[in-house]
Amino acid sequence: MIRKKISLKNLKRSLWAFHLNTGSCNACDIEILATLMPRYDAERFGIKLVGTPRHADVLLVTGTVTEKIKDKVLRVYEQVPEPKLVIVIGGCGSTKGVFQESYAMAGPIDNFIPVDVFIPGCPPRPEAIVYGIAKAWEKIEESEKRNGAAS
Amino acid sequence: MTEHLPVLIIAVPLLAAFVLPIVRILGVIPRDIFVFSVFIAVNVMLMSLIPDICIYNKTLHYVLGAASPSTLTPEGLAFPIRIVLKIDGFSLLMAVFSAIVGLVGFLYSHKFVPEDGRKNYYVILLLLMLVGMIGLEFTNDLFNFFVFLEILSISCAALVAFRTNQKHPPYAGYKYLLVSSLATSFFLLGVGLCYAQYGSFNMDYINRMLNHSLLDRVALVFMIIPLAMKAGAVPMHMWVADTYSEAPAPVTAMLVTASQASLYGVFRLSFTLFGNSTANISINYHTLGWIIIILGVLSMFIGVTMALVQHDVKRLMAFHSVSQTGYMLLGVGVGIAVYAGHDGGAAFHQYGKLAMTGGIFHIINNSMYKGLLFLTAGVMVRRFGTANLDRMIGMAHRDVFTTIAFIVGALAIAGIPPFSGFASKLIIFESVYHFNPFLSVIAMFVSVLTLASFLKVFYGAFLGPERKDLLVDNNPLPHGMTAGMGIMCLFILIMGIAPEAVIKYLIDPAIAGLVKIL
């Protein structure tokens, strides 16, 4: 969901991610970290985890949003400068997954913030996360094409 | 006309001070215009002396009461009792900057000091203070030196205590008066000792006659210690914080310069009065130098460490004054220590002179940036109604000019290029290390501590969210205050960018005036 017509082109080679845990079971979170490990080494694509949403280009959201953390999620999302992408990692973030009937869940995430790529799996393998990032590149490319066509 | 300039420079403000009550009758604005023109006149007259003295290396003598006042009698006058003004490079340098700071102080006070019945006295006192400073810098006569010192002290004390409606200023003024009168009485004792021996007050005369008796040394101590005390060097620095922090900001700015005038006295006495180019070793310069150096290093260190823990912005700056005095003492102290040393002045030429250049350059730099910093502190206090740093926040949002002025002042005092403080510190570092490398290391370290403590002020008072509720005064700054700070900034920048010119045209002549060995 690209909201503004800002060129996303440069995002492709340099994707700084902020990891946002909104009440996950940690499995997806450690798989995100594993994606950065030597075995998968997401940094070779210019991906790195940053410590503050201000530096981020992409939010990696895990976990379905609990009631208590809802506001923080929105705040973090607003802190990320445009243009930004949101990638949801894990089944429970996309659809509440295994926590369907919980009263404490405000999720899934796309109820609050626009999501660009969903990576299902519980948890997804690191390769699946890399694949999800490839999907994000695809989205960037498409938006580039659209921008190119429009101008 | 030109030949009467020396006396006019002192007489004009003095007379102005006396006629001021009359001018006041015409109204506030004419009075201000009048005083402003007096300050400008003093400045212009002083500037007009620069070419003669600094470029052509002349020394002006002015003998009051002589038929032709500037008829140059041979060095060391035959008739010792006469009021003699002697203007060399050093005196002029100090006087010029005293006058500039005086002008700035007046401009800044324009709206800063509220217009009430007492404003008149305030202006008169400012004028007297100027008279005191320039007078003691111009005179070549020990007794007059004492008189001008007294004028200076009393006007300063009155100005410090000026805000009698508050609790602390009268107390601080009293304290200052006490310190000053103690100092001046000792000084008078020293003067008396000299007079008893040589029957003259004339410095050049005494210098020529000097026979280096024990009494001379006692006299030297009696005269130097009080002056060092008035300059705020460790260990006699305790009054500085109280006085500086309670005086109105423009007065504090001028007080800094007044302290430098005392420092001028220290150097003037140790060189002109007691220095001797002909005698082999008049006093043990090496020891004297080391004493001054140690005092300098202590001042530096104690000043800055005390400053680091302050929460009151004016006290903090006051302690930095102590610390900065240390740099001057260090520079000049090294100069003195190797002056006419065992190697016949080789060391002095190699680096001693440079160290003195640095020290003296630092004196004028300090009066500029320290003055500027106190002026910005004045703005802070005006805005928040307190000097407590904990109660200030977010000034940079609205007082952009003050913030810039503060940054300029803070970077200058911390010795960050390209501001003036750096130029003089650089010279000090690069010369002092020849004498003793560790002195340079300490000086550099203190410099960074200074920076850290001003970063603290910057953070506390200027940055952070804007808090309208804390402000007691939300009006735009009066133009006078802005102009005052602007002038200071300008000088700091000029002296920082073109230090070579300043050294060549102002500092070198000053040293030439001090040190006759050259």
Place this chain on the structure above:
Amino acid sequence: MSTRQTYPLHIGPTHPAFKEPVQFNFEIEGERVITCDIEFGYTHRAVEHIARERNFIQILYLLERICGICSVSHPMAYCLAVEQAAEIEVPPRAKYIRTIIGELERLHSHLLWTGVAAHEIGFDTLFLYTWNIREKVLDCLETITGNRINYGILTIGGVRRDITPDLYPVLQETLDYYYDVFERAREIILDNMSIQLRCKNVGILSHENALAYCAVGPTARASGVPRDVRVDYPVNAYPDIEWLKPVSPLDAGREPRGDVYDRMIVRVHEIHQSIDIINFCMENMPEGAVDVEPKATKMISTLKKVQGEGIGRYEAPRGEVSHYDILDNREGPLLMKVKAPTYSNGITWMKMFDNVEIADIPIVIASIDPCVACADRMSFVDSGGRRSIMTSADLHRLSVEKQRRIGK
């Protein structure tokens, strides 16, 4: 250099150092921590509540996802509790497989922790190194169970998959790898000068406090409390392992002081212990079935006939996990209670924060290896979205009401 005496510092709930949302509210003076308050509840997902709507088999997968890091601990404790209530005897081979899986998980969890701890103190190379070693055990788990994390292998009455002989070489290879790499890794982790600088004498939990605050797991062991459920209340294959004893910093020749470094020692040495246990299980693996009832539907209907209660205790990598279940002729438990290790250890933070600096906060927090996910007991959200905090009196009233409701 702040001009104020103390100032508040909020860390979390979205802080880069903690992958989980939890908020710490500190009062800081200079760089020193004065007081600390912890705000939980950001990951509260009402697991126990959901569990009451589900059947016995579904709950397994829900419990796995209380926390994905030691995802076998909660189902294990749950299975043990239900098996106790229903008096189901687990086949010996299943017990050994359970032990192997549990220890493999401990292996991966401790390696993960070491990496995270290194990351907290800015030593990313070590972080990457340990996590790289860890990939091996994840591969092994994936081969055995079909998933890298959240293995879904336990079931009530046994395990769902056998470790068939063709998988032995995989397991053996993994063991050899770790035997091979352990000594070097131990040196890299424990002998590094900068790690010692950062970890020694930081976040101290004294022996007395460890007892008083009921610390569990490596946190307790590092403070010199020899507490290990595997030894104290052995289940699965543990009763057969005679040499098993709680690891202590003494094993590394260090008097237990209860600082972060001790916890590091305990965990690193437990890695070796786990390898040994797995080795033991492989050598002594009994033959036979791995499950009393492979059909889920049948198992549910068996359990539906049961009335009773059971407690399961299991030593998770972080300490004791215990589950309490009441079975009452339903498809699922009438009541389920989870007590997770961070629930005990979290309280010890308060003691550990004595005398630490801001820079120590992450490593001290990480040192108990928290996974807040399963300690988040409740958050109170009223319909208007306005939050309020419950006092202990409120909680008491509510629990009395609930007990009455259930009891009748």
Place this chain on the structure above:
Amino acid sequence: MIAGVYKFFEQFFSPKATNIFPVKRVPSSIKELLAGGDIYPPIAVHDGFRGKLHYDYITCIGCAMCEKICPAKAIEMYPVVENEKKSKRIVIYLSRCTYCSECVNICPKNCLSMGKEFMLAGFDKYGPAMVVGSVERREHEVKEDSGA
């Protein structure tokens, strides 16, 4: 300390642990790559891997056992008319699935199985790639999970 430094230098000079899936660097065109470009394979998974579900529409009898056991409510039934008899068939929403394989185990007709695919990311969580089951799944209304 020395051991660590030595080890890290050793790593510096030895082959790297990285598996360059899917390509070594960011490709110039991801479209081409995904449409059958030269993809370096991911680390192989074992036979027992629990990946994407496969469903045999023909064999299924619509007994709803799988729906009942699924812990994530990832399986939904919808009515069909098969051989002029009313029956039911299932859709599986992969974005909900926890890959626990309980449904595979329970199915009386063995019409569910798990493949090795796991790269399932997509722009739409209920998009074609993420739903297994009905060919006409699009017509079948996706129940908004947020609606309840």
Place this chain on the structure above:
Amino acid sequence: MITLILTLLMPAFVLVAGIVLGLLMKGVDRKFAAYFQSRIGPPVLQPFYDMGKLMMKQSIIPENAVTWIFKGAPVTALSSSVLLLIYIVVPYFLYLSGVNHFFLQAGDLIVILYVLAIPTVALVSGGFSSGSPYAAIGAQREVVLLMCVELPLAVTTITFATKMSAVCESCPSFSLTTIASHPVWNTMGPMGILGGMMLLLSFVFIVPAESAKIPFDQGEAETEIAEGLLAEYSGKYLAFIQMADGVKSLALVSLTVILFFPHGFTDLTGLRITGGGYDFTLAADVVLFFVKIFAVYFLLITTVRVIMARFKISQAAKILLLTITVVSLSGYMLIYLDTFISAL
């Protein structure tokens, strides 16, 4: 005429070259760090991609920030870093190439010492002005580091000056040109060499501390205070800061090279490369200089940062203020004694 052109073009050239080279070094640094960690790592040009991306990102100004300081700080940091680089490398290259230009005397060690503080001060002000508590803590820590690293740095500076004034009476002893033309090692006995080693050892800590790299990156410690100083920066301001960091690290490494390994090509080999009537020795010198820079960068920044954990700020202060100062002081003593003995 040439002098004039040189004077006018040089700053622009150093600006571009400094940023490009600084970013390139960052790229190489990341690549090599990745190698240490047994992975492929990002492409060497990654920092350029990052900059390109940051430049087109939205730059958010936080609500509480003092806008003009917040915006001005990164620009100041960058420009002062470039200035620093000019002060350090230009005199050296002028010296190597033998061009006589007034800038030859520019590289004064004390000027450099103080210009070195400007980027930090700018960033600290920017961090303070952002209004974020994390940034404020980071800024405080940065100030502490700035204070602590000053002492050993001052000692080193003075040591070089004393040594230079002993070696060459008439040369300006703080000038980098003097230092470059009289490599320290050449004129020293064994004791002096040991002293030089100790100074070099102190630089192993000073360089990371000045360039805020692990183990001295307390100011932007990610896991403690969420990037600290930089926490609120985004978009092009962040890009400026990154570039400033690159340029400053480059400048520091160049400084280390010039102080300790100033030898030109001819100094080392005694050869001059000529061909076709041209003298290519300068080109060889430039290449040699870059090789040295890369080597020193690799050893002092990359290697140190991959084998260490971050110190606490109190530990960092203690290490710099005590240990490293003592190390550099003993370096001074040894060199002084050496000069003294050889003078006998």
